[in-house]
Amino acid sequence: MDDYIKKALAGVTDHAEARMQTARGRHVSVVGGNLVGNTSYVTHGVGARFYKDGVWGFASDSACTPESAAAVIAAAKENAALLHSRKPKNKPALANAQAARYTEARPFRDVDQKALTDYARALDGYIEKTYPDLASRSVVISANCIEKTMYTAEGAFAYQLFPRVYVIVILSAETADGATVELYDILGGGEGYFPDYYDDPAALHEAVDGLYRELMAKKEGVFPNAGERLCIIDSAIAGMVAHEAVGHTTEADLVLAGSVAATNLNKQVASPLISLTDFAHTAFGERAPLPVYVDDEGTECKDAVIIKDGILVGYMNNLESAAHFGMEPMGNARAYAYSDEPLIRMRNTALHPGTDKLADMIASVDDGYYLTRTQNGQADTTGEFMFGITMGYEIKNGKLGRALRDTTISGVAFNMLKTVDMLSDTVHWDSAGYCGKKQPMPVSMGGPAIRCRVNIGGR
């Protein structure tokens, strides 16, 4: 099929892409000792997209044969022609298209389902035996890998693998008033395969013990006093600030739709302490958590600098938006499934670290909160964001006080970032999540602990 696709694209004068993908995954979940989830999946397919004077046609098929590839390419061309005939944009060719090339050398590695079920049940057995007072417990293992082969009309080629694996533990306990409080944590894992991170379940016991101790503190927790407060947002949450609060508003498709970043380019949008980059494959001198080398338009992936010293200096682009804004495309056009067209997506988005020590930051707060865990977050094109907070503590006179029950923080990103006056010197990454746009997408996000003013919910 590769040869057919190469030939089909060889004579195309406008930009066009074709991708073959295989997605594989294994999932195990043990809930209260019951192995309720024990599943695997494998899907294949081919997709193609054609550009026609400013509009696009896309088609895909789960069948993976030269015939299906031919049908997909023909349908994609027809769709582009149909849209051009009814809603022409008459824009120029994508002269900024590149012919990047990358071939992943490491092969895909699978494991037996039994390796996952045995591991999950052993870890669950430890939790059951050690902490019989829990109201509930769950152990989840998720291992997946996206394998992409991509060709473009300009001659770009990429063969890339995106494997991830994580063990997640969720614990809950009953409070004195009969409610239950819950905490979860992602224990290890990252880019790669199950044996790369997980061998002996006992290696996770210490992390489980720590989670249990935090849960016991939360059990006695209080609700925060609602309103705008001085907070230390731990590095475990900073990635959410980078991704949700800022990142989305600087994706060029949302900028074109009128996001707050549209009118703030080259303006001071944050404290001069703040710099934010969407890293391609290397960050702060190390391999980024989820590296990407060539995007799904054939562009070589480079770091997209978004905020430098508090000034908004760039957006994340695809070929079209980069041409529109006169920016260099950095490889942010990514598609999730074979049946998806590339969209502007983040990769490894992080706030840069500062020079402060976390202990000094906490000690600097007379009356506020130290927020340490989040569960979800949402952003608005206005920059207004919301994060669910699942763990945190009061800070009174520079010392940690009582734990907090579940709450929510919110703010307007470019206002909140202007209040940042301390940043810790270490970066924490989180690579387990999916970003939701039109399609899901594995992304990583990171940053240091942040001292700022933010709106916190209460009761």
Added chain:
Amino acid sequence: MEKLKKAAQYMLDALQAAGADDAQVSCSEGKTEEFNVDAGEFSLIRSVFNSGAAIKVIKDHRKGTVVLNQLDKEAVDAAVNEVIAAADSGAPDEAFCIAAKEENLAFKEGSLVCDKAAFFDSVIKLTEDIARDYPQIMIEQLIATHSYGKRVLANTNGVLFTEEDGSYNVSVMYSAHDGEAATSFNYFDFDFLDPRTDILSLDGARTMLERAVAELETRPFTGKFVGTAVFSPACLGDLLGIVTGSFTGDLALIEGTSVWKDKLGQKVADERLTLSVIPRDPRIVCGERITADGYKAENFDIIKDGVLNSFCLSEYAARKTGNARSKSTSGSIAVKPGDKPFNELIADIEKGILVCRFSGGEPANNGDFSGVAKNSFLIENGKVTGPVSETMISGNMAEMLFHLRGISADVVCDGSSALPYAAFDGVTVSGAAEE
């Protein structure tokens, strides 16, 4: 359909030959046609051809499942080996089961063939109507689809369902803009069967766009009060989805963390609240016909006149917890309307907030919630007054259902739900800075 039936039977035979005690398979094929608008302009037409299969096996009371999207012999044989190995690696559980045979049925409904030209015309008209009538509205993203599918669900107890359907959907995410002033995004979503539908005339669409334009005058709210929260139909649907998941769903009951775990047959809400799952209601477009477990789907009440009538449980969770499986696994919900028009519902509220979208964290197991009231307006002295931003609401969902102030007679039907406005007292509203 015969091809899918043959594939399903081949899988069941192969699974039994490989040692499965019980097995369920579903095989499907489909096609989606899609139009996209981004930042106000048509950007993409997309065609997706797909197939798929899901296999569930029980062997020695152990369960394994596999999902694949190729139906050729080689792929199916590999999947059979994989799912048997998964079951062998599992843990025995007497609650694992497949559906008992009842009546085998064949369904065919909806718009099976996409009228691409007529649908494209309707979507173009929608964009032109919005541009003409609401020039401040920016369509951030519009996704218009026709989905066609056929599916077979069969198991080793002799269950055999077939279904074939097609329908249209339009989802619009938008915001309002005037110079540098911009509102939060909001969205509406409709399912329908006629490709020539006048989309902007569907329930509530114009009201939502008019509210977005009004939100251009939004001001941050300062202060804090406990008052009445009136949830828009779409927002009410989101909240009740959270309630049903957290209080009546599989995990909440299996883990025993649901605050309603012992409340079946007891009062859990104001007696005016009836919450139903209605996949077979004529207002629902191509609703669920076959449950995920392999039973014929039926409408049922979760809450009837304030009393908890049913959990929302799979057959596994039902057997595990000693409850009945729910008659549908669909998310198509309805709330019984009240007798007051929306304006009268608002008229006797002294201080409150009209919440049209809620952006919040996952609520705690006991129902405690907090989050941002998006696209929302203050209610003062019986009138909807200024739109607000940076405003949070918090409370407890289980308690809130008892503090129902009223339900509107107006109902919005979007093809997947039928929901009114509902007002609840005792909700905390707080701004970015206290007065």
